Amino acid sequence: MAEEIITDAMKKAIGTKTKPVKIEIEKGMIRKFVDSIEDPNPLWQDEAYAKKSRYGGIIAPPGLLMAAEMRGRGLDLPFQLPMGRILDGGGEWEYIKPIKPGDVLTVVDKIHDLRVREGRAGKMLFIVTETTWTNQKGELVARALGTLINY
Amino acid sequence: MAKQVYYEDVKEGKEIPQLAKNPTTMQLVKWAGASGDYYQIHYDKDFAQAAGLPGVIVHGRLKSSFLGQLLSDWVGEGGWVKKIAVQHRGMDFPGEQLTCKGTVTKKYVQGGEHIVELEIWTENPRGEKTAPATATVVLPSRG
Numbered sequence: 001m002a003e004e005i006i007t008d009a010m011k012k013a014i015g016t017k018t019k020p021v022k023i024e025i026e027k028g029m030i031r032k033f034v035d036s037i038e039d040p041n042p043l044w045q046d047e048a049y050a051k052k053s054r055y056g057g058i059i060a061p062p063g064l065l066m067a068a069e070m071r072g073r074g075l076d077l078p079f080q081l082p083m084g085r086i087l088d089g090g091g092e093w094e095y096i097k098p099i100k101p102g103d104v105l106t107v108v109d110k111i112h113d114l115r116v117r118e119g120r121a122g123k124m125l126f127i128v129t130e131t132t133w134t135n136q137k138g139e140l141v142a143r144a145l146g147t148l149i150n151y
Numbered sequence: 152m153a154k155q156v157y158y159e160d161v162k163e164g165k166e167i168p169q170l171a172k173n174p175t176t177m178q179l180v181k182w183a184g185a186s187g188d189y190y191q192i193h194y195d196k197d198f199a200q201a202a203g204l205p206g207v208i209v210h211g212r213l214k215s216s217f218l219g220q221l222l223s224d225w226v227g228e229g230g231w232v233k234k235i236a237v238q239h240r241g242m243d244f245p246g247e248q249l250t251c252k253g254t255v256t257k258k259y260v261q262g263g264e265h266i267v268e269l270e271i272w273t274e275n276p277r278g279e280k281t282a283p284a285t286a287t288v289v290l291p292s293r294g
Contacts, residue, residue, distance in 0.1 A: 038172070062220075062232045067216075068187040087239070089211075090239045091212070121203075
């Protein structure tokens with residue numbers, strides 16, 4: 001019964017990849033991000049300091065990829081959400097290689113899974129999306145699974 | 152920055168240094184701008200209440216980012232945060248302290264890497280784990 005929330009069009013969307021989006025990583029973008037979370041680590045901001053680290057320069061903190069703007073299409077799903085409210089259920093981020101200012105990342109999103117569960121607030125649709133980030137050298141630098149709850 | 156932690160220094164069951172965060176409505180707005188998440192439940196009280204929430208709530212991904220900081224602070228420049236898996240389970244509200252905590256659950260060497268697994272979480276002032284998570288990091292070895 002709960003399954004009727006997931007329409008055929010939605011089922012068909014599972015596995016479909018979005019058009020790749022290119023995002024250039026800039027120092028200012030990283031600075032604005034770490035300022036917002038109040039993370040003073042000099043590795044994210046201080047070029048002279050970071051130069052002496054094993055990375056040889058500034059790198060992005062783990063949190064940067066959690067930012068909505070680092071996703072390709074974000075909430076632009078290939079189907080209409082069946083219910084009115086959304087919550088971010090969480091995510092899983094895997095960091096494979098350092099991300100540095102000047103990198104141009106290609107971001108691809110994909111609907112990984114759709115599930116319906118009965119919750120306190122009634123039926124809840126769990127939309128699991130997969131995101132991959134590949135740098136200008138063609139190296140996969142990170143991968144994530146995000147869970148969006150529509151209820 | 153704290154002294155570099157090494158794989159050999161770590162024991163299973165041991166806690167890592169805590170990170171206290173005090174999110175304010177201003178921080179939520181800063182995060183909205185920096186991250187590009189403009190969902191109104193995080194800064195518009197009327198909108199949040201109309202959506203059935205008691206008030207504006209802290210972005211789940213802001214909490215996840217705090218957990219990222221907890222880990223990058225701990226592993227230092229010599230370490231690497233490999234994976235973070237977070238469940239945004241409970242709601243948090245601006246004006247309430249969030250404490251990021253973690254415990255080492257496992258350590259092992261695999262593929263030449265010195266790996267440490269942890270349970271990490273954000274905790275509200277009532278001691279509830281609002282964003283339970285697991286993490287995998289790589290630490291440098293003295294060996």
